[in-house]
Ligand SMILES: NC(=O)C1=CN([C@@H]2O[C@H](COP(=O)(O)OP(=O)(O)OC[C@H]3O[C@@H](n4cnc5c(N)ncnc54)[C@H](O)[C@@H]3O)[C@@H](O)[C@H]2O)[C@@H](O)CC1
Ligand SMILES: Nc1ncnc2c1ncn2[C@@H]1O[C@H](COP(=O)(O)OP(=O)(O)O)[C@@H](O)[C@H]1O
């Protein structure tokens with residue numbers, strides 16, 4: 001599991017350790033991990049030119065101590081102090097003692113091989129200030145290693161108010177922060193490298209499943225089970241107008257993770273032709289998937305499915321009929337445009353603050369909300385959020401959302417909670433796209449077809 005904690009949680013954990021350890025221990029651990037990451041990024045130290053951007057707090061202190069270590073390895077290290085008269089004094093002394101030097105500005109200077117962004121970390125308030133914006137602008141094109149977080153992003157929300165650092169690598173300490181997982185800030189982090197500094201942390205409010213977590217949650221048939229004990233998922237998706245959505249939703253449901261798929265939508269001839277294993281017609285199910293390509297019939301399909309009292313996945317056209325809490329466990333699967341309509345805001349507002357809006361919708365509709373995107377969010381009432389980070393951008397292709405809805409429905413029918421079904425479903429969906437595309441394009445049917453391959457790899461002994 002990749003855990004992302006809030007600034008408050010990190011500060012509390014750091015506070016306990018700071019009391020127990022000699023002064024400066026944590027910062028030395030952080031700075032040495034940072035220095036190694038920079039050396040790794042540069043492929044060595046000797047002869048490399050490093051520019052430190054140093055703010056007034058401990059984030060700047062980390063940069064200065066790391067700069068000292070890099071200077072000791074033969075790098076030419078310069079520091080631009082952006083915190084006015086305030087700087088981490090001991091860090092600066094350490095840098096100067098190793099032959100590093102302070103520069104007054106960067107205009108006219110040769111561009112360095114790497115910039116180390118120590119402007120602000122978890123203590124940052126508001127966006128980058130104008131002096132820092134000008135420097136960052138001037139250095140655009142030089143790769144940046146960010147200390148803890150790229151300066152200028154909001155650490156606890158993943159929101160980005162204005163200009164900010166765009167890093168190639170972010171080196172963080174103790175635990176991931178929410179900005180490392182949640183867009184748009186996560187896009188500015190580059191590769192995130194975690195340095196252990198020995199923090200003891202409480203449960204995280206935001207997390208990202210890793211392969212072993214998904215493997216542990218996969219529904220595996222009981223040796224003595226039969227198809228009904230594995231679960232039956234029903235699909236009410238697709239219509240005369242959008243028959244393909246019904247086929248694709250069924251293809252996600254019919255990846256072998258449940259014992260049976262029923263189809264009760266408006267595209268039964270095509271669904272049956274494409275999926276002869278599917279039973280056509282209403283009947284008993286453990287979960288319904290409603291709405292993908294459902295057109296005008298989606299509202300009726302939602303009402304019928306709710307009446308069955310089983311857990312639901314509600315997608316696409318079905319979402320338009322959700323106007324308040326549903327009386328059954330539910331997983332709602334909007335993209336940003338659909339969530340914006342549900343909440344009565346603009347799409348751009350959702351895209352700028354996906355975490356805030358997914359959490360707000362989870363409270364308002366008393367359901368788990370899976371907000372699709374580059375980093376898909378799965379938010380449950382109460383605030384816990386899973387982020388799926390494995391999907392390649394090729395997955396943004398028509399119909400792949402229909403496959404996801406069917407896949408999540410199968411996991412619900414197999415007995416997973418709506419939260420786990422959303423987190424596991426979107427992980428499998430992203431991994432299937434990566435597997436099927438192997439670095440190249442995919443279509444929605446390719447994604448569904450690759451789900452069993454992904455499951456097989458997860459269940460292989462090396463993963464257990
Ligand atoms: N507390 C600890 O034990 C550890 C902290 N570490 C480092 O310390 C950082 C946190 O240090 P601080 O609490 O000093 O906070 P920061 O260094 O992140 O920032 C706070 C300082 O920046 C100024 N500031 C706030 N917003 C600003 C903005 N928008 N533009 C410019 N300046 C701004 C503040 O006036 C304050 O002086 C972490 O991100 C991490 O890099 C690490 O050394 C690991 C251990
Ligand atoms: N940039 C991206 N990187 C990775 N995955 C993406 C990206 N953009 C969208 N996706 C994924 O592609 C899928 C698109 O679903 P959706 O918008 O519902 O499409 P459709 O309605 O055509 O089925 C979602 O699973 C979403 O998370």
Ligand SMILES: [K+]
Nearest residue numbers: 117120147149
């Ligand atoms: K930083």
